[in-house]
Amino acid sequence: MADKISALKESGINTRLAHTGNNPSDFHGFVNPPVVHASTVLFPNARTMESRAQKYTYGTRGTPTTDALCEAINELEGAAGTILVPSGLAAVTVPFLTYLSAGDHALVVDSVYFPTRHFCDTMLKRLGVTVEYYDPMIGAGIESLIRPNTRLVHTEAPGSNTFEMQDIRAIAAAAHRHGCVVTMDNTWATPLYFRPLDHGVDVSIHAATKYPSGHSDVLFGTVSTNVTHWPALTEAMVTLGVCVSPDDSYQILRGLRTMGIRLERHQASALAIAEWLESRDEVARVLHPALPSFPGYDLWKRDFGGASGIFSFVLKADSPERFRAKAHAFLDALSLFGLGYSWGGFESLAVHVNLSDRKVAKAPSEGPVIRLQIGLEDVPDIRRDIEAGFAAANAV
Numbered sequence: 514m515a516d517k518i519s520a521l522k523e524s525g526i527n528t529r530l531a532h533t534g535n536n537p538s539d540f541h542g543f544v545n546p547p548v549v550h551a552s553t554v555l556f557p558n559a560r561t562m563e564s565r566a567q568k569y570t571y572g573t574r575g576t577p578t579t580d581a582l583c584e585a586i587n588e589l590e591g592a593a594g595t596i597l598v599p600s601g602l603a604a605v606t607v608p609f610l611t612y613l614s615a616g617d618h619a620l621v622v623d624s625v626y627f628p629t630r631h632f633c634d635t636m637l638k639r640l641g642v643t644v645e646y647y648d649p650m651i652g653a654g655i656e657s658l659i660r661p662n663t664r665l666v667h668t669e670a671p672g673s674n675t676f677e678m679q680d681i682r683a684i685a686a687a688a689h690r691h692g693c694v695v696t697m698d699n700t701w702a703t704p705l706y707f708r709p710l711d712h713g714v715d716v717s718i719h720a721a722t723k724y725p726s727g728h729s730d731v732l733f734g735t736v737s738t739n740v741t742h743w744p745a746l747t748e749a750m751v752t753l754g755v756c757v758s759p760d761d762s763y764q765i766l767r768g769l770r771t772m773g774i775r776l777e778r779h780q781a782s783a784l785a786i787a788e789w790l791e792s793r794d795e796v797a798r799v800l801h802p803a804l805p806s807f808p809g810y811d812l813w814k815r816d817f818g819g820a821s822g823i824f825s826f827v828l829k830a831d832s833p834e835r836f837r838a839k840a841h842a843f844l845d846a847l848s849l850f851g852l853g854y855s856w857g858g859f860e861s862l863a864v865h866v867n868l869s870d871r872k873v874a875k876a877p878s879e880g881p882v883i884r885l886q887i888g889l890e891d892v893p894d895i896r897r898d899i900e901a902g903f904a905a906a907n908a909v
Contacts, residue, residue, distance in 0.1 A: 529589070530589075534584045534766055540577075548760060549577050549759055553571070572756070578762045579757065582762045582766045586737055589705070589708075590704045590708060595736065596736050597757045598750075604721075605667075608696050609642075612665050612694045613637065616642075618660045619667065620665070623647060624649045625669050625673060626698060629698070649677035649678075649874055650808075653684070656687040666684060669698040670812075671802050674884055681697065681713065694716065698718045699717050705776060706818045706820065712816060719737075722857065728858055729859070731764045733757065778889055779888070780822060782887045783821070783823070787801040795906065797880050799824070799826045800824055800827070821857075823885065824885060824887075825882050829880045830881060836880060836881040839880065840906075844863055844902065850862060850863040850895075850898055855886075863884065864884050866883070866884050
């Protein structure tokens with residue numbers, strides 16, 4: 514195995530996805546690690562039990578199945594350690610609970626995933642943490658918002674629904690000058706297209722429900738961190754009793770094997786649709802970071818190795834009173850696209866996004882924002898479905 518490990522360090526991403534997190538020689542030559550269902554773990558004697566001097570001590574603290582997945586995620590993220598949690602939202606909330614205490618101040622990007630905002634505005638507030646939302650385009654200017662009690666800066670790039678890019682390097686550098694922990698929701702890019710820890714982020718958050726799963730059937734989250742912040746994170750996981758099922762862990766590990774080639778298809782199809790949408794009279798703007806017309810394109814090109822399959826566009830409407838009616842007409846005319854909130858699966862999805870929660874960043878004013886998850890269907894078929902939506906919206 515030493516030769517294999519050495520070879521993988523020089524290998525491409527799809528090769529590494531195929532071979533990380535599994536060591537057949539550990540399990541009688543079977544290619545995939547076993548699914549270990551466990552709660553109780555037995556000890557050989559009282560002294561070992563008292564000192565917990567063995568690798569596995571209880572099901573919540575890991576099994577061969579979860580360890581295999583953590584090993585794979587650590588390799589992809591370049592992390593010192595990874596914890597596994599039951600959802601993408603838990604992947605955000607556990608680090609917040611880990612690094613924040615009563616009296617602390619946290620800076621959270623205003624284009625953040627709405628359930629993260631809800632957690633901040635409810636539970637964190639109740640626990641005595643002050644949360645301030647900042648403009649996603651602030652870059653190094655975030656230093657002016659840092660207070661003596663600021664302990665955490667949360668980033669998300671691109672931003673939820675409107676896909677604003679952030680200068681992660683500049684934000685992390687400013688935050689670290691004041692001793693802040695920097696967290697990042699990296700679900701859009703995955704560690705295949707952006708590795709947050711390589712750009713100064715301390716804690717990389719991922720809703721593995723999306724691309725690692727890839728099949729719209731598993732809820733899962735991963736949190737990976739550098740060596741400095743790993744002890745606190747793993748201690749919080751144990752203290753909170755957060756754990757995941759072995760079956761879900763196995764499904765995510767299996768999904769990783771094909772994530773690279775799936776992402777290539779999602780990226781190519783989404784970019785083709787985004788470019789086509791820019792030519793449509795019904796569209797005011799396309800919000801896709803990999804389009805040269807997008808304000809954050811230069812940051813995306815500088816830092817990211819690719820784009821995933823989700824983006825938004827602004828549907829033209831002549832007055833705010835008609836936004837909802839036009840959006841609903843568009844959505845109701847779709848047949849291939851499902852109307853659903855998640856993404857990262859094999860199927861295309863669409864949703865009319867609600868941006869009324871924004872505090873600082875302004876929502877587009879030209880019309881309703883429609884978010885598209887471009888699945889693995891053929892591009893001509895996806896385009897025809899969108900054309901049907903435009904026809905319906907034009908009739909309103």
